[in-house]
Amino acid sequence: xxxxxxxxxxxxxxxxxxxxxxxxxxxxxxxxxxxxxxxxxxxxxxxxxxxxxxxxxxxxxxxxxxxxxxxxxxxxxxxxxxxxxxxxxxxxxxxxxxxxxxxxxxxxxxxxxxxxxxxxxxxxxxxxxxxxxxxxxxxxxxxxxxxxxxxxxxxxxxxxxxxxxxxxxxxxxxxxxxxxxxxxxxxxxxxxxxxxxxxxxxxxxxxxxxxxxxxxxxxxxxxxxxxxxxxxxxxxxxxxxxxxxxxxxxxxxxxxxxxxxxxxxxxxxxxxxxxxxxxxxxxxxxxxxxxxxxxxxxxxxxxxxxxxxxxxxxxxxxxxxxxxxxxxxxxxxxxxxxxxx
Numbered sequence: 001x002x003x004x005x006x007x008x009x010x011x012x013x014x015x016x017x018x019x020x021x022x023x024x025x026x027x028x029x030x031x032x033x034x035x036x037x038x039x040x041x042x043x044x045x046x047x048x049x050x051x052x053x054x055x056x057x058x059x060x061x062x063x064x065x066x067x068x069x070x071x072x073x074x075x076x077x078x079x080x081x082x083x084x085x086x087x088x089x090x091x092x093x094x095x096x097x098x099x100x101x102x103x104x105x106x107x108x109x110x111x112x113x114x115x116x117x118x119x120x121x122x123x124x125x126x127x128x129x130x131x132x133x134x135x136x137x138x139x140x141x142x143x144x145x146x147x148x149x150x151x152x153x154x155x156x157x158x159x160x161x162x163x164x165x166x167x168x169x170x171x172x173x174x175x176x177x178x179x180x181x182x183x184x185x186x187x188x189x190x191x192x193x194x195x196x197x198x199x200x201x202x203x204x205x206x207x208x209x210x211x212x213x214x215x216x217x218x219x220x221x222x223x224x225x226x227x228x229x230x231x232x233x234x235x236x237x238x239x240x241x242x243x244x245x246x247x248x249x250x251x252x253x254x255x256x257x258x259x260x261x262x263x264x265x266x267x268x269x270x271x272x273x274x275x276x277x278x279x280x281x282x283x284x285x286x287x288x289x290x291x292x293x294x295x296x297x298x299x300x301x302x303x304x305x306x307x308x309x310x311x312x313x314x315x316x317x318x319x320x321x322x323x324x325x326x327x328x329x330x331x332x333x334x335x336x337x338x339x340x341x
Contacts, residue, residue: 006043006045006051006052007055007141008048008049008050008051009022009042009050009051010140010141010169010172011023011024011166011169011172012024012049014047015030017032018032018033018047019031019032019033020044020049022037023168023169024042024088024165024166024169025039025088025138025164025165025166025169026164026166026198026199026202027164027198028166029042031043031044032044033045037088038088039086039087039088040052040085040086040087041053041085041086041138051139051141051142053084053085053138053139053142054139054141054142055111055113055142056084056085056112057083057084057110057112057117058082058083058084058133059082060080060120061080061082062078062080062081062124062126063078063130063317064076064078064079064318064319065077065078065130066314066317066318066319067079067317068081068130068132069181069221069255069290069292069317070158070179070217070219071219071251071253071288071290071314072217072288072302072336072337072339072340073128073178073179073217073219073339074127074156074339074340075302075312075319075322075338075340076319076322077126077127077128078126078128079126079127079128079129079158080117080120080126080128080129080130081129081130081132081133082130082133083131083132083134083136084138084142085134087134087135088135088137088138088162088164089162089164089196089197089198090198091185091195092195092196093195093223093257095258114142114145114146114149117129117146117150118146118149118150118153118155121155122153122155126155127155128155128156128157128158128179129146129147129150129155129157129158130157130158130159131146131158131159132158132160133160135162135164136159136161136173137161137164137169137173140165140172143159143173144172144175144176147176147177148176150176151176151178156178157177158177158178158180159173159177159179159216160183161180161181161182161183162182162183162196162198162203163180163182163183163184163202163206163207163210164198164202165202165206167205167209174216177216178216179216179217179219179339180210180216180217180218181218181219181220181221182203182206182207182218182219182220182221183221183222183223184204184207184221184222184238185203185222185223185229186200186225187200187222187237188200188229188234191228191229195228204241207220207245207246208245211245211246211247217339218250219250219251219252220242220250220251220252221252221254221292222238222252222253222254222255222277223255223256223257224254224255224256224257224269224274224277225257225269226257226266226267226269226270226273227266228266230269230277232280235254235277235280236284239252239284239285239286240284242286243284248286248287249288249337250288251288251290252281252286252289252290253289253290253292254274254277254281254290254291254292255293256268256292257293258293269293269294271291271296274296274299275291275296275299278290278299287305287337288302295316297313297315300314300315300316301314302324302336304334305336306329306332307329307331307332307334309332310323311323311324311329311330324336324340327340
């Protein structure tokens with residue numbers, strides 16, 4: 001690859017035998033000369049680490065913010081979405097594998113400066129930009145520059161991520177971020193190690209940090225895969241952990257798996273599995289729990305946790321009505337958590 005397609009990366013140090021230690025995520029790849037790290041887009045050239053993802057999105061889309069999914073962050077608004085090639089996880093069930101497992105030289109990427117991205121959001125009257133499709137952690141330098149410019153121009157930014165990021169790097173990457181949806185992919189180390197080639201503890205640490213040490217609005221998504229992470233006991237354990245470590249008001253989304261990538265032998269997640277999971281989470285004390293990738297009006301509606309009044313009615317990703325007034329239930333006046341303006 002020509003050097004003019006590369007940008008000097010952050011978060012690395014020299015290692016033994018001419019290798020580079022990448023410190024962006026807990027994978028801590030040791031990368032030899034001319035080689036990429038696990039994510040494909042961070043590469044050692046001449047004893048320095050470069051990123052090939054900076055300024056090279058694989059395409060843009062205007063989505064409803066509910067598709068991220070975010071149900072308590074500017075509901076009903078549009079969001080400019082994009083990603084790059086590559087990923088720092090190896091999920092066997094990846095639903096976006098054609099992007100996340102691609103190398104840039106295999107994918108029809110384009111060039112867009114951080115200024116270009118913000119201009120595009122304004123052109124389409126999108127109040128937010130989402131870093132999504134693959135994991136934006138791996139193009140953290142690009143995220144920082146875009147989110148800084150966006151904030152200066154009144155545009156919000158969103159990370160849709162697995163939360164697998166180094167403790168120091170995340171302070172830099174999330175500095176100007178407004179919201180995040182973190183995929184809590186399962187709740188056992190066995191699941192993380194076997195099916196994502198990563199570790200649960202690092203993701204839990206990121207969740208606690210986001211909730212307790214930043215102003216980033218946080219929502220969580222768990223893709224329930226039949227026979228892997230969908231047992232009532234595991235859902236209960238996850239819900240209890242969220243309550244004990246993050247509180248009862250972080251919105252939790254359970255979404256349906258469909259056979260893809262290296263897990264085509266699994267069936268789609270039955271809707272009853274999702275409704276059971278939602279019932280368990282609510283019984284444990286989670287105030288806002290949603291269902292995704294299925295048509296379920298009840299599981300897509302925001303209810304007042306005090307009086308039970310339906311406040312935001314949704315049809316898939318479309319908002320049909322929103323009766324939250326000044327951040328409160330119109331019926332009883334209970335404050336509803338979120339960023340509504």
